[in-house]
Amino acid sequence: MRILMCIMKPFLSAYPPVISFIQHHLSFPTELFTNNMTSEKYLYFAGPKGELYKTWVQNLSCQGNPTPGVEYLDGFGTLIDNNGQMNVVKYSMLPPSVSFNDFQAYNPRHPRNLALSAIKGFRNSIEFTAKRGIRIDSILKNMNSSMRFFDSSLISFYQDYVLWSYKLRLTRLLNNDFSLTVVSVGSTLGEKIKKKKNGKSYPSTQKTPSIIDANIHAIDPYHNEPTQLEWETLPDGGLSCSKLFTIQDLLYYTNTDDGEIHFSFSAIISRFFFSINSIIDVEEDDTEPKSSVHKILNGHKPRGADWEITGSVDCCCCDSGSPIPIYSVHLASFTKTSKAVNNLQEDISKMMESITCFEGFTDQMLRLAIEIAYEDKVSLPRKGTYVRHLYGRLREMFGDHFTSVVIPQWEIAICRVALDLNKHSPSSSMVELLHLINIIWECPCGSFPIAKNVAIGVLADMAHVNAKTSVQQWVQDEVIPHLKKSCIECEHIPSILAYFWKLMDSVEDVKKKGRTETNNNEEIPSSAVK
Known part of the structure; x- marks a missing residue:
């Protein structure tokens, strides 16, 4: 009888709880x-x-x-x-x-029967306009403190499931004057995201939008004409106003009704920036699985296979109670993509006659690990999977290869599936959409920045296109009943709905209209919106 060798190295230890994006x-x-x-x-x-x-x-x-x-x-x-x-x-x-x-109750202001990306006419540019305030009491209270930055709430530009946010910032200078800048925040609605290695909180494939033209005004609370502010573009995509404000200026512009200094900001941005295809490839993928991977996953032994692997039969996270199959694979494929396996290669080679058991691995984890090791197209986690546990095991096994290769694959797959759902029939699409959202929320915040806005954007479109009652009642009738069927982790429901409400309110809070700019000759790809 062959020996069952269990790998119980540190790289297979339990993964810590996923980082919550809630502030x-x-x-x-x-x-x-x-x-x-x-x-x-x-x-x-x-x-x-x-x-x-x-x-x-x-x-x-x-x-x-x-x-x-x-x-x-x-x-x-x-x-x-x-x-x-x-x-x-x-x-x-x-x-x-x-x-x-x-105090007024929140009620979505977006027109019913229209998707969030609806815009009058198709133009090659979009003009976004919003007003924001910065509280004067916060400034006065910190005049002698080390606090120098005073920000408005976010101004989120959204179209065709692509999001980019800005905020207005007053900065206290050494002489106690204040400068005004428009800060380019990124593809976020305000959640805290661990920055990537490039120092950015948005995907490297998504570039900062180029502002074709902009207008910034300080709004006079005494109903005089707003003061137009001159600006120049900053290297990070933000804007800097040349005018400096004294504390007396800020007090003059303060609205006594709400205690805020109000500014208006409008910007014209190319429609091309809001094409999902300009960020990731969401076109249908017809790539067939590699023949060797197909054979392995169907229980066959491919030519040259020299290693047999399985998972924990009695693992509490198993997909079912049945024993996990034994798969015949090529050790070289795993050592190429997994630093952890490569470090154990010498130990494994001494016991090639044994079956290697990956402690804590379910059958689905093993199947995904095989797809990753052979650098094949990696399937999305199945419904009902404890994705957080799966992410942790695969992340520690494959390291940077998992986050740099597999996670982008999953993001593309999530976007493709979400965009292909029937938005006019929530009852037939809701379970699948909630499953995709659960994958996003189960992984560390910032793993799927594009897919997050796509999936929640599709949910918001469903709410507006189909709701005959209030959006709140639609959530109660159409979303809540499907939570259990989608196997969504209950702990994520509050933050998912918070992001849902926030996205709808942010889109409604910014006016937009199509523009035709003669100096903008970019070819506009077809919209991903259906």
């Missing part, structure tokens, strides 16, 4: 208030720096047992009480001059 975790508020005039529910809770937030609550019942608490993303979040009741919330700073009854 803050707040304690659950103890008081819930009701506006007697509108019967809308509100709650107050303290923010991470002690600021007071006031929220409107939309009840959503949830299957499963999410962790009680509040998780939010720059203005939107999902609150879950101790009974598992889910509530979608929108919060804002509560200025002293705003009364309790002034």
Whole structure:
């Protein structure tokens, strides 16, 4: 009888919990208030720096047992009480001059029956316009502190599932004057993302948009003409205004109703930038699996195979209770792509007559590992898979090859599947879409920046194209019932819905219209939107 050799090296140790993209975790508020005039529910809770937030609550019942608490993303979040009741919330700073009854419930303003990327006419450029404010009390309070940067909320430009965000920033200089810049943030809605090796938080294939023209104005609170500001382009794609503001200037431009200094920002950007095909190839892939991989995965022994591998029969993460098959592979293929296996090559070679068991590997993990080792097209994780565990095992086995080769493959595959879903029939597409979203959320934040916006964008389009009631009710009727069928990890539901609300609100908050620019001769590829 042959010996079963188990590999239990450090590279197969349990993977730590995935990094959450949520900015803050707040304690659950103890008081819930009701506006007697509108019967809308509100709650107050303290923010991470002690600021007071006031929220409107939309009840959503949830299957499963999410962790009680509040998780939010720059203005939107999902609150879950101790009974598992889910509530979608929108919060804002509560200025002293705003009364309790002034707070309005969030309701999407985007026209119904239109996708988020809908725009009047097809033009080769798009003009985006938004207004933002920066709080004066934060500036005054920190005049003698080390704090120098004062930012507005994000301004997100979105079209055809491609996103790019900016923010306005007042910087306090050494002489206590202030400069205004438009900061190019990247493909994000505000979540914290671990920066990549190139120092950027967005994919290297997505370049910073080139601004064809822009207008920046300081809005006069006394209804005089807005002050137009001269600007120049910065190397990182942002803009810098030449005018410097004194503290007296900022006080003059402060709106006494909300305590903010308001600016307007408009920019014209080529439509080409918002083509998903200009970032990644989402065209249908007809590539057939390699014949050797096909044979191995079907239980056959290919010519020259010199190594037999299997997984843990009694692993708690196994896809089923049945024993995991034994696969005959070429050791050289694994040593080429896996530094971990290469380091163990000498030990493995001494026991080539044995079956090597990868401790903690399920059958699906082994099959994916074989596809990776042979540098074949790597399949997406199946529905019901504990993706976080799978990611950790494969990441530690294949190292940089996994993150630089496999993760981009998965991102392309997620985009292809999501864009191909029938947006007019949520009942037939929702389970598959939620499965894709679960893969995105189970992997470390920043792994799929493009696919994240595509998948949530498709979900938002479904909500707008199909909803005959409110979007909140559509989520309750169409999304919540499919959560269990999609095998989505319940802990991700609050942050997924927070990102969903945030994307819709960000798109609605920026006006856009088609433009024809004679100095822009780029060929515009066909849109990925269906």
